[in-house]
Amino acid sequence: MANDPSYECRGLRADVGSRRGPRRLVLDDVSFEIAKGEFVSIMGRSGVGKTTLLRTLAGLHEASAGSVVRFDGQPVSGPPDGVSLVFQDYTSSLLPWRTVAKNVELPLEGRLPTEERRSRVAEALKMVGLADRSDAQPHELSGGMQQRVQIARALASQPAALLMDEPFGALDALTKADLEDQLLEIFAATGTTVVFVTHDIEEAVYLSDRVLVLDGTPAQIVAEIPVASPRPRTQMLTRESSEFLEARHRVHEVIFGT
Amino acid sequence: MLLALAVLWEVLVRFKVAEIQFLPAPSEIATAAQDALAGGELLGRIAHTLGVTILGWGIASTIGVALGLLLGLSPLAYRYSMTSFEVTRAIPPITFVPAALLVFGFSLKMELVLVIYGGIWPVLINTIGGVRSIAPELRDVGRMLRLSRLETIRKVVFPAALPAILVGLRLALSLCLVLAIVAEMVGNPAGIGNGLISARQALQPALMFVYVIVAGLLGVALNAGLRASARALLPGNVVKDVAAP
Ligand SMILES: Nc1ncnc2c1ncn2[C@@H]1O[C@H](COP(=O)(O)OP(=O)(O)OP(=O)(O)O)[C@@H](O)[C@H]1O
Numbered sequence A: 001m002a003n004d005p006s007y008e009c010r011g012l013r014a015d016v017g018s019r020r021g022p023r024r025l026v027l028d029d030v031s032f033e034i035a036k037g038e039f040v041s042i043m044g045r046s047g048v049g050k051t052t053l054l055r056t057l058a059g060l061h062e063a064s065a066g067s068v069v070r071f072d073g074q075p076v077s078g079p080p081d082g083v084s085l086v087f088q089d090y091t092s093s094l095l096p097w098r099t100v101a102k103n104v105e106l107p108l109e110g111r112l113p114t115e116e117r118r119s120r121v122a123e124a125l126k127m128v129g130l131a132d133r134s135d136a137q138p139h140e141l142s143g144g145m146q147q148r149v150q151i152a153r154a155l156a157s158q159p160a161a162l163l164m165d166e167p168f169g170a171l172d173a174l175t176k177a178d179l180e181d182q183l184l185e186i187f188a189a190t191g192t193t194v195v196f197v198t199h200d201i202e203e204a205v206y207l208s209d210r211v212l213v214l215d216g217t218p219a220q221i222v223a224e225i226p227v228a229s230p231r232p233r234t235q236m237l238t239r240e241s242s243e244f245l246e247a248r249h250r251v252h253e254v255i256f257g258t
Numbered sequence B: 001m002l003l004a005l006a007v008l009w010e011v012l013v014r015f016k017v018a019e020i021q022f023l024p025a026p027s028e029i030a031t032a033a034q035d036a037l038a039g040g041e042l043l044g045r046i047a048h049t050l051g052v053t054i055l056g057w058g059i060a061s062t063i064g065v066a067l068g069l070l071l072g073l074s075p076l077a078y079r080y081s082m083t084s085f086e087v088t089r090a091i092p093p094i095t096f097v098p099a100a101l102l103v104f105g106f107s108l109k110m111e112l113v114l115v116i117y118g119g120i121w122p123v124l125i126n127t128i129g130g131v132r133s134i135a136p137e138l139r140d141v142g143r144m145l146r147l148s149r150l151e152t153i154r155k156v157v158f159p160a161a162l163p164a165i166l167v168g169l170r171l172a173l174s175l176c177l178v179l180a181i182v183a184e185m186v187g188n189p190a191g192i193g194n195g196l197i198s199a200r201q202a203l204q205p206a207l208m209f210v211y212v213i214v215a216g217l218l219g220v221a222l223n224a225g226l227r228a229s230a231r232a233l234l235p236g237n238v239v240k241d242v243a244a245p
């Protein structure tokens, strides 16, 4: 059904730790819905459990018994079809022995005929502006370019939902602004749902329809701040708009208190 | 450098400066080498030792890599096998020569078994190390891209561990040559090792030195061959530490 949410979490609990040692409860009673085609950011202090939440949505981390985590109506157990994850650390997420194009092609191998694979790879690389670097080795690219390769790889399988864990956290401000705009273009062009983890309040507000704030130990969603700025957004105009400033103010308030 | 050493050696022996019994001059060694080459004996022995080394190394590598991938990927199997490995590995393979002789007699089988057994260890240990040091993120990448278990091993784990595996293969190759020669000296009457012993027994020191030099050259050639094929078969950034001399 068209009105079904993309993601639905009810009473999500998650703990971390080794299989034998003591486990630590990181998320307790986390509940939210994310609509199809929505852009939602998740914010919170370092160590609060953002990555754990995203890994749970990705099916890489198992939620505790009793939690409800659904993607597209189906309970998540293992990476669901139609979900791509962009990892925080691009250096360890690309295969250094494969070229840019071969990295992007990896999720398609054995699943699509060669012709279609080629065109999908070309399309994905074009979306991130790396069409001319398809034969390069990852180590020949800058950090921003490597992260774009990772985004292209995530896009190649034409995901219904794109999960991103602080994808621009390690980049300089200019590169970051570039990639934010590129992501917004991709978001507009593909209509994919995006769940975006970040430390950066401005980034969260600039990109999102809604910002979720995690806080506490164990963490819960303590605030949901909608961002009313119209799309398409541009770095200069949007960041000066009253909707942007208001949403930024509210997120700031929630995170740093009054 | 080498040439100067040869000349010095020649001079010392010729003019009886160093009067060491049975120490042949380089010229005598060269003559002996020519004779051995002409008789076809030298080439035959080289072929035998080279063949056994490469065959044994190939089998050892296959077993070592396969077992190493398995143990590296399974924490449970790793925990249970590591203690016994540490003990077994500490025993120098050469000490198994008498046992291998008893079981297999003076035969090619005995030589091969020794070469394979010794060659497995460096490959196995390096493969396990390589697999276990793969960034955990890379495994998540494999899961996230919906790679099957086999695809993950073939496309992610194996290439990521390849630099470590190549180090193991290289160590194993040198070791296999040494073990083949030792086995030929004490067990299987063939190849360079046996040539060495026969030359000594026949009181032909010059010929003995021919085999010593040939063994050294073989080691260098095998190593160079491995490096060249690694360079030819693999992309540059994987080979770096193996291609270093
Ligand atoms: N494998 C693990 N073993 C033990 N503790 C873990 C493990 N992974 C995460 N943790 C703990 O769980 C908590 C949440 O970690 P998580 O990585 O989700 O935080 P985060 O919000 O993403 O932080 P950051 O913003 O720094 O990335 C942290 O306190 C962390 O120390």
Ligand SMILES: [Mg+2]
Residues within 6 Å of the ligand: A050, A051, A052, A165
């Ligand atoms: Mg994190």
